[in-house]
Amino acid sequence: xxxxxxxxxxxxxxxxxxxxxxxxxxxxxxxxxxxxxxxxxxxxxxxxxxxxxxxxxxxxxxxxxxxxxxxxxxxxxxxxxxxxxxxxxxxxxxxxxxxxxxxxxxxxxxxxxxxxxxxxxxxxxxxxxxxxxxxxxxxxxxxxxxxxxxxxxxxxxxxxxxxxxxxxxxxxxxxxxxxxxxxxxxxxxxxxxxxxxxxxxxxxxxxxxxxxxxxxxxxxxxxxxxxxxxxxxxxxxxxxxxxxxxxxxxxxxxxxxxxxxxxxxxxxxxxxxxxxxxxxxxxxxxx
Amino acid sequence: xxxxxxxxxxxxxxxxxxxxxxxxxxxxxxxxxxxxxxxxxxxxxxxxxxxxxxxxxxxxxxxxxxxxxxxxxxxxxxxxxxxxxxxxxxxxxxxxxxxxxxxxxxxxxxxxxxxxxxxxxxxxxxxxxxxxxxxxxxxxxxxxxxxxxxxxxxxxxxxxxxxxxxxxxxxxxxxxxxxxxxxxxxxxxxxxxxxxxxxxxxxxxxxxxxxxxxxxxxxxxxxxxxxxxxxxxxxxx
Numbered sequence: 001x002x003x004x005x006x007x008x009x010x011x012x013x014x015x016x017x018x019x020x021x022x023x024x025x026x027x028x029x030x031x032x033x034x035x036x037x038x039x040x041x042x043x044x045x046x047x048x049x050x051x052x053x054x055x056x057x058x059x060x061x062x063x064x065x066x067x068x069x070x071x072x073x074x075x076x077x078x079x080x081x082x083x084x085x086x087x088x089x090x091x092x093x094x095x096x097x098x099x100x101x102x103x104x105x106x107x108x109x110x111x112x113x114x115x116x117x118x119x120x121x122x123x124x125x126x127x128x129x130x131x132x133x134x135x136x137x138x139x140x141x142x143x144x145x146x147x148x149x150x151x152x153x154x155x156x157x158x159x160x161x162x163x164x165x166x167x168x169x170x171x172x173x174x175x176x177x178x179x180x181x182x183x184x185x186x187x188x189x190x191x192x193x194x195x196x197x198x199x200x201x202x203x204x205x206x207x208x209x210x211x212x213x214x215x216x217x218x219x220x221x222x223x224x225x226x227x228x229x230x231x232x233x234x235x236x237x238x239x240x241x242x243x244x245x246x247x248x249x250x251x252x253x254x255x256x257x258x259x260x261x262x263x264x265x266x267x268x269x270x271x272x273x274x275x276x277x278x279x280x281x282x283x284x285x286x287x
Numbered sequence: 288x289x290x291x292x293x294x295x296x297x298x299x300x301x302x303x304x305x306x307x308x309x310x311x312x313x314x315x316x317x318x319x320x321x322x323x324x325x326x327x328x329x330x331x332x333x334x335x336x337x338x339x340x341x342x343x344x345x346x347x348x349x350x351x352x353x354x355x356x357x358x359x360x361x362x363x364x365x366x367x368x369x370x371x372x373x374x375x376x377x378x379x380x381x382x383x384x385x386x387x388x389x390x391x392x393x394x395x396x397x398x399x400x401x402x403x404x405x406x407x408x409x410x411x412x413x414x415x416x417x418x419x420x421x422x423x424x425x426x427x428x429x430x431x432x433x434x435x436x437x438x439x440x441x442x443x444x445x446x447x448x449x450x451x452x453x454x455x456x457x458x459x460x461x462x463x464x465x466x467x468x469x470x471x472x473x474x475x476x477x478x479x480x481x482x483x484x485x486x487x488x489x490x491x492x493x494x495x496x497x498x499x500x501x502x503x504x505x506x507x508x509x510x511x512x513x514x515x516x517x518x519x520x521x522x523x524x
Binding site: 162177179181183 | 360361365372379390438441
């Protein structure tokens with residue numbers, strides 16, 4: 001029963017992990033840059049939800065729209081102002097730049113909000129529903145529903161709209177996209193914006209569930225990388241499935257070991273999957 | 288006759304290397320012009336410079352009398368030039384249909400996408416059969432058809448092709464060249480870069496021979512093909 005409860009909580013929280021990882025894998029897939037500031041961007045989504053809740057009384061389950069839009073602008077600007085300059089640079093340069101962005105975002109959050117853990121109250125976050133022997137946390141259920149809907153919306157955007165198809169084309173063959181007259185710089189900036197918007201929304205959705213503080217960003221970044229590597233770098237489906245798997249692994253780890261050791265399970269999962277499938281679950285081998 | 292495309296003394300290259308030095312040529316509306324020459328003569332570089340894929344280091348580039356030096360690839364495509372690049376450069380993990388649809392980038396070509404698609408698949412029925420297949424799984428000939436189809440979706444006035452026969456069986460090349468003639472009859476001007484010199488000369492109205500980054504010879508294709516001395520000097524036959 002404990003197993004069932006743990007798995008259920010894991011799956012429900014996994015929706016948010018999936019959304020977060022989908023954003024990271026989109027950015028990587030399109031421009032081959034790893035966004036080391038991903039978790040810190042997400043923390044800013046959380047603080048924005050916090051500000052909207054405390055300042056304007058907006059419930060985080062509505063505020064996610066504003067947070068996504070704000071993070072889109074941030075991502076777009078970071079790409080245009082910084083990332084665009086290092087696209088052709090060696091990987092270590094890109095890592096340094098993105099780590100720099102992460103440090104700036106984290107320390108700005110420290111200056112603005114201080115180091116204490118924060119949590120956003122929502123009327124939903126206290127409610128639970130009993131489903132036979134297991135209970136469902138309503139906040140997690142809503143977060144799962146919204147995050148899954150957003151992931152589906154992103155999928156539809158990428159596969160059913162001209163801009164989305166263009167983004168996939170630029171990811172598939174950048175030179176080919178240039179040849180047919182694509183404004184690749186704009187596509188890159190939009191892709192970075194959309195990837196950041198994913199964590200903006202994800203941040204707002206977990207703000208009532210997960211207490212956070214500025215350094216939370218690092219662990220969220222690490223979790224995102226873990227998921228994306230498990231799923232296969234650049235694979236959207238992989239990021240989605242990987243998000244659920246990692247979340248379930250962490251949830252079971254918290255139940256059977258102790259909460260502070262939950263990452264033991266998810267990183268063991270990573271090692272296990274890399275041993276069996278070095279390119280990740282849905283990854284294609286580099287050709 | 289007025290020139291649709293005019294190059295005057297263009298220079299282009301990569302890094303320290305100048306691959307094209309002072310190339311001048313013109314393509315008139317309705318023509319098929321072949322650009323031939325040995326490997327490394329600067330044919331691909333010339334096409335890439337026209338498309339804005341590499342910067343011009345000098346010279347004039349005019350499309351319909353409008354100066355286009357320094358224009359982005361997107362602006363060149365919007366100006367009516369579509370480029371079928373060397374190696375086709377399709378989007379391998381997207382479907383044939385998606386590849387072609389992506390070729391329509393301007394507002395006008397997007398609006399008439401369904402109509403253009405019908406025209407393209409009338410030329411290349413194979414693309415309709417393969418529409419849901421991933422481009423990366425096509426045969427070489429089918430990939431070349433898809434690349435030409437994708438360029439046609441832009442509804443270009445000038446179609447530039449870089450080695451469309453490369454790596455394809457002769458019968459497939461014949462089919463593709465027949466279609467290039469039909470595309471031209473439909474009113475699309477063509478600039479063809481090709482290593483298969485006899486075929487290129489038979490298809491084209493005029494030809495330029497590039498040698499070491501400059502135009503060594505130019506003239507009507509039929510005369511170039513007929514001239515024994517030229518054949519021996521340039522085409523190894």
